[in-house]
Amino acid sequence: MSEKKTTPPGVEVYDLRSAIELLKTYDDEYIETNEPVDPAAELSGVYRYVGAGGTVMRPTRTGPAMVFNKVKGYDDVRVLIGLLASRQRVARLLGAPKEDLGHLLRNSVKHAIPPVVISNDNVPCQEVVHLATDPGFDLRTLLPAPTNTPEDAGPYFTMGMCYAADPETGEHDVTIHRLCVQGKDEISMYFVPGRHLDQFRIKAEEAGKALPITISIGVDPAIEIGACFEPPTTPLGYDELAIAGGLRGRAVELVKGVAVDALGIANAEIVIEGELVPNYRVQEDQHTHTGKAMPEFPGYTGEAKAAVPVIKVKAITHRKHPILQTCIGPSDEHTNLAGIPTEASILDMVERAMPGLVKNVHCPSPGTGKYVAVLQVGKRGPQDEGRHRQAALLAFSAFSELKHVFLVDDDVDIFDLSDVMWAMTTRYQGDVDTIFIPGVRCHPLDPSQDPAFSPSIADHGITCKTIYDCTVPYALKHNFQRSQFLEVDVTRFIPDFKM
CATH class of the missing domain: 3.40.1670.10 (UbiD C-terminal domain-like)
Known part of the structure; x- marks a missing residue:
């Protein structure tokens, strides 16, 4: 099946801000508010009604992406939620009909373009640099990580593109994980068994070494979709950023970290640099003791884990007036992130057989x-x-x-x-x-x-x-033949009619 491009003429998406500008060309895809919002449960509580959809407790609905311009306690950071919480919106951002997205992604895997490393000069994601060695450094006051509900284990980064290299082969992988803020320079990282970055972490830990890692937040949505492919389509050592390259027809640009030996996404709004510390674990809900982590995609709140690995943060870099992107765990954002790559993987395997x-x-x-x-x-x-x-x-x-x-x-x-x-x-x-x-x-x-x-x-x-x-x-x-109706031109009767 061919993919018919549907992006408006002259509009090119290459990062989060250009994606937002594209959505502004439609009447029903984007809204923003200047009403101050608390990132602790209130922000997600609002969006639950506005556009979460998915397996979120009713009432909810499919609605526009939303930006909160004023976040309580944070003067410079805006928060975007729900960017991919509509299949139609994903289709518009990727420039294809919503019914063809599985075929589009399958084709992008076949025409993948590996990422490239560029110079650190004038890189968007490093316009502002905060080093962990700076006096008063505290990621909790720098970035408004939201909580989805009042009983979450803590604030979570839910849309971070986690990127690291195999310590033995140098091959890279990018994945989205559950990241809970545990302190001024610590983030816990939950791994579902078998995830590739966890294999990298285990290799480094067995060698007694930390694993350098970056977390890029607020990126081209093609990267977010591509990051959610899984084996066997993308085996261990396959860099899913190449799929985003195939989607856009050009390589994703990476940049070296300012404090760790790892690569971040150059056009990201925010990059957190750190190291997964060997043989160090924390209780996921150590500060709240709720026994719960955060709402997960099946519609239930996940259990807080007794011992999860920890990222020691070494630096935070970001654009001026950055946009922190987040999502509600059970919203349709997860359906599209996970489901569309799954569709592509099934199509590819069955078609070959x-x-x-x-x-x-x-x-x-x-x-x-x-x-x-x-x-x-x-x-x-x-x-x-x-x-x-x-x-x-x-x-x-x-x-x-x-x-x-x-x-x-x-x-x-x-x-x-x-x-x-x-x-x-x-x-x-x-x-x-x-x-x-x-x-x-x-x-x-x-x-x-x-x-x-x-x-x-x-x-x-x-x-x-x-x-x-x-x-x-x-x-x-x-x-079992369905009843066949007369084909007519409905616009003769209703001029502005659309299916």
């Missing part, structure tokens, strides 16, 4: 971008009967944290969950169209994946993966 069978993939909001995928298949003859279920098995291989796969025919709109449910209602029989795959490792943040929930589950994080085959048997297709 069974060309032409799967037309499109959608990882919808209720599935958090990680747990549910809807595959649109086009059976071309009797030989494709059963192969569509093989495609579902490949989807589980393409993304290991996937829990449920729905298979639907190519006359079903996979981006309309009402249409998917219609297919399940009229083209699915539970006893013959449900395929269970029990005892498979999935994701630890799903609270139902625990022995306390079901005796069939052997350990926390183990699940029963399920395929729901909502397709019509090929031999019966003639009995």
Whole structure:
């Protein structure tokens, strides 16, 4: 499928500020306020109503991105929330129809452009420099890290692009992690088991060394989307910044840190430089003792971990009047960050194995971008009967944290969950169209994946993966033709009508 560019003529997105300028050209994508806001729970409490969506507790909705120009206690820093909390907005920022984003990202992986290191002269992210050795240095007073709720373990950076190198090979990886501010120069970093940066950290720790790392906040949204690819599409040592390069058609620019031997994103609003300290752990909620971390993508607040690694901050650099970007954990921002790369990974694996069978993939909001995928298949003859279920098995291989796969025919709109449910209602029989795959490792943040929930589950994080085959048997297709309506030009009757 070709990707039709939809970016307005003359508009180019290359950093966060140009992305905001693009959104301002639309009536419904961006708002800002000068009303002072408290970053402790109030900011997220506002946006919960304005535009969070996702698995956030109702009432919520899909709405515009929002900038708070006045943050209590911080004269110079603005906060942006919800930049990617709408699939339509992601499509506009990446310049493609929202239905084609999976195909667009798949193509960007195939045409990846590695990042490049540029000179430190006049780099945007280093217009202002704060060194940890400066008198009075305190990241808590420099940056307004928000808390999502009053019971969070502490303030969190939720949209930081964490970038580090394998201490043995020099290969780089960029990922988004849960980062809790623990002190004036300490940030705890939670790793889901298996994450690549954690492998780098373990290697450095086993050698008794600190791992230099940067956290770039407020970047081109192509970088944020590209950073969320996972194995096998991006194996250990694959630098996902190259995917952002492929999306934009030019290399992401990096710059050497001012205080650590690591690279930051040159056009970032803020870069935190530090080192993951070997053999040093802290209790994630050591200052609040709530037992809770922060709201995570499944819609529940994550458990505070008893012992998490720590980044010792060495410097903070930023643009003048910087914009700190944040998100609400269970909002649709996560759905798009995780789900669109997952769609691309599934499309690529299935297309290589069974060309032409799967037309499109959608990882919808209720599935958090990680747990549910809807595959649109086009059976071309009797030989494709059963192969569509093989495609579902490949989807589980393409993304290991996937829990449920729905298979639907190519006359079903996979981006309309009402249409998917219609297919399940009229083209699915539970006893013959449900395929269970029990005892498979999935994701630890799903609270139902625990022995306390079901005796069939052997350990926390183990699940029963399920395929729901909502397709019509090929031999019966003639009995399942949707009603065909007359094609008309509605604008004759309603001139400003838009689908």
